[in-house]
Amino acid sequence: MSEPPPSSRSRSSSYPEKPADKRGFFERLVEFVSPGPDSRDELIETLADAEHRELIPPESRMMLEGVIRMADMTAGDVMVAAPRMDLLDIAAPYDELLAAVIDTGHSRFPVYEGQRDNVIGILMAKDLLKLQRAPELNLRTLLRPAVFVPESKNLNELLRDFRSNRNHLAMVIDEFGTTAGLLTIEDVLEEIVGEIEDEFDDEAGESGIYTLADGTHRVAGDSTIESVNRAFGIELPQAEFDTIGGLVAHEHGQVPRRGETVDIGGLAFQVMLTRGGAVRWFKVSRRAAPEDGHSN
Numbered sequence: 001m002s003e004p005p006p007s008s009r010s011r012s013s014s015y016p017e018k019p020a021d022k023r024g025f026f027e028r029l030v031e032f033v034s035p036g037p038d039s040r041d042e043l044i045e046t047l048a049d050a051e052h053r054e055l056i057p058p059e060s061r062m063m064l065e066g067v068i069r070m071a072d073m074t075a076g077d078v079m080v081a082a083p084r085m086d087l088l089d090i091a092a093p094y095d096e097l098l099a100a101v102i103d104t105g106h107s108r109f110p111v112y113e114g115q116r117d118n119v120i121g122i123l124m125a126k127d128l129l130k131l132q133r134a135p136e137l138n139l140r141t142l143l144r145p146a147v148f149v150p151e152s153k154n155l156n157e158l159l160r161d162f163r164s165n166r167n168h169l170a171m172v173i174d175e176f177g178t179t180a181g182l183l184t185i186e187d188v189l190e191e192i193v194g195e196i197e198d199e200f201d202d203e204a205g206e207s208g209i210y211t212l213a214d215g216t217h218r219v220a221g222d223s224t225i226e227s228v229n230r231a232f233g234i235e236l237p238q239a240e241f242d243t244i245g246g247l248v249a250h251e252h253g254q255v256p257r258r259g260e261t262v263d264i265g266g267l268a269f270q271v272m273l274t275r276g277g278a279v280r281w282f283k284v285s286r287r288a289a290p291e292d293g294h295s296n
Contacts, residue, residue, distance in 0.1 A: 066192035076151035079172045079181035081259035087112050101125045108169045117179045119146050159188050221245030221279035234265045245279045
């Protein structure tokens, strides 16, 4: 019996035929000549195009863009500014410390001695409970070392430090060695994955507004002006802007940074979190009415 021709052997089951490349010659030539983006902006455009063609889901594109943009960001870009930091005084009584922990809801607190700029350590909220069981303990013994980083610290490097040292909070200092602010590992990760929602976020409902323990309100930047007017009983203009974030940015002249406060319509809008060039959350409180001889 004669052997099958070579062409028949090449199509045997041992060597499955490769799927045909459906790209045209011109498309393959362009890819060969220009194999990929050669700048960060082009790479971001490529990711957007990949999402548009449904090659990657929107969540993946946002995370990849976050990783790319984070390469240019520093600790100073995302820190909580020093005047807005929640600190504990080493000399404060236990009840005062406990009240501060409950009101703010943080898990870690910088502790200062004398002046706010003199941070001597970090207190874990859970460690404060040890004083309740053993009042004879010295609060200093519960403090953990504070980590200090310069404002210019790159976020990529800082994230590596957080992971290797198992620290979740760092104090940020300026070029003169003065405390400029603080940031946490959550702040860094949110630049990649977006805001990490907490248990309070579900309470905001569709309006994006809910009441905090101290009587102030947390308001989403994309809340409608109508919902803000309804919640606070005011009449902010709705003609030009749909969201409260847009109105605040217009009144301020630019998108306010984290920690900045803008006064509008008798309300103080303090920026809690920004994301993608917009305000994600405000902390809103009423400004005290001027003295007019009338009591409420």
